[in-house]
Amino acid sequence: MKVLITGAGGQVGLELITHLLARGDTVCATDLKERPAAAPADVPWRHLDVTDPAAVHALVQQEQPDSIFHLAAILSATGEQMPNVAYRVNQTGTYNVLEACRQVGVRQLIFTSTIAAFGPGLPDLVPNDVPMRPSTMYGVTKVAGELLGEYYHQKWDLDFRCVRYPGLISAGVPGGGTSDYALHMYTDGIKRGHYESFCHADTRIPLMYMPDAIRALVDLAAAPRERLKRCVYNIAAMSPTAAEIAESVRSAVPDVDLTFCSDPHRQAILDSWPRALDDGVARDEWGWHHEYDLDAMTAHLVPEVRKMIEHGLL
Ligand SMILES: NC(=O)c1ccc[n+]([C@@H]2O[C@H](COP(=O)([O-])OP(=O)(O)OC[C@H]3O[C@@H](n4cnc5c(N)ncnc54)[C@H](O)[C@@H]3O)[C@@H](O)[C@H]2O)c1
Structure with a gap:
């Protein structure tokens, strides 16, 4: 299968490339930025700014992918500093990718939304299908991406x-x-032996370890369409408080000094997010399940972080 990835140079994209190459896909990696040192050397790397509709169309036309994993985005904290850029990349960029799919005839588009799409005032365990009233530009543009994608599914x-x-x-x-x-x-x-979190110790949000996140994308892309009753799915793995994460890190790194000093702007964003997601629909419809809880993640992640520090990558 031929796969094109937008935003391939980011945290998710780099891991996704490795996963897709390992299962034998042909991958075209695209990003606004140059090929990062961590990108596999054998993957073709193309410059693509998703805010440029002509460039998106031309590259999709040239590459003729079976599937596009559209990851390019400005994330929540940066998005609140530069809401105009977040709008252009997340909203206009997603529209441009959807239009290129329609015009060129790409079969499948995989999109990554977020817990930030929900907004405040929802139950502690947030169901899959609820009214969404996000309070950040990031959340607003991601809900719009979900809705546009559903529209292109129904209409085209x-x-x-x-x-x-x-x-x-x-x-x-x-x-x-x-x-x-x-x-x-x-x-x-x-x-460094210490870190001060920018949130309260009792802040609780849904988190997921990257191997689960990559498997979710790939498994959802491969699920038989007839089993899927919708386009958009909550997925969940763990919802620890910041204090519980600190405790888990301390169990593996005993001398570490972890403290908390809440930053009002970022705390307000965190407080507007769900505390936990109900992912029952994804589990029923395409067999989603997580493999890493907090302590399993810590056991795997600590040696990985040590390795990256030794190699000068962190
Ligand atoms: N990382 C998370 O915790 C998280 C959580 C929820 C959802 N997501 C979603 O997953 C996706 C991937 O996130 P990530 O963590 O890899 O983010 P990231 O910030 O690490 O990577 C995003 C990539 O998009 C690229 N990009 C920015 N503007 C662009 C443009 N105009 N054209 C093309 N590329 C552009 C950046 O260069 C970067 O490489 C995003 O859509 C994000 O919203 C991430």
Whole structure:
């Protein structure tokens, strides 16, 4: 299968490339930025700015992919600093990719939405299908992406599939999300011996370890369409408090000093997010399941972070 990835140079994209190459797909990696050092050397790397409709159309026309994994985005924290850029990349960029799919006849589009798409005032365990009233530009543009994708599915028969990711954690440099405090407890905690989280100790949001997040995308893309009753799915793995994450890091890195000092802007974003997602629909319709809980993630992640620090990558 031939797959084109937008935003391939980010935290998710780099891991996804490796996974898709390993299963034998032909991958065309695209991003606004140059090929990162961590990208596999044998993957073709093409410059693509998703805000440029002509460039998106031309590249999709030239590559003729069976499937596009559209990851390019400005994440929540950066998006609140530059809402105009977040609008252009997340909203106009997604429209441009959908239009290129329609015009060129790409069969499938995989999209990554987020817990930030929900907005405040929902039950602690948020169901798959609820009214969505996000309060950040990131959330607003991601809901719009979900709805546009559903529209293209109904109107043009595009096989649009989407996961709502929790905050993602991997041994890499985080991309400007408001869940980054969780990863920094591991990376700064191991590298510098200390880290002060920008949230309260009792902040609780849904999180997921990257191997589960990559498997979710690939499994959803491969699920038989007739089993899917919708286009957009909550997926979940764990919902620890920041204090529980700190405790898990301490169990593996005993001398680490982890403290909390809430930043009002980022705390407000975190407080507007769900505390946990109900992913029963994804489990029923395409067999989604997570493999990593908090302690399983810590056991796997700590050696990975140490390796990256040794190689000068963190
Ligand atoms: N990381 C998380 O915790 C998380 C959580 C929920 C959803 N998501 C979603 O998953 C997807 C991937 O996230 P990530 O963590 O890899 O983000 P990231 O910030 O690490 O990567 C995003 C990539 O998009 C690229 N990009 C930015 N503007 C672009 C443009 N105009 N044209 C083309 N590329 C552009 C960036 O260069 C970057 O490589 C995003 O859609 C994000 O919204 C991520």
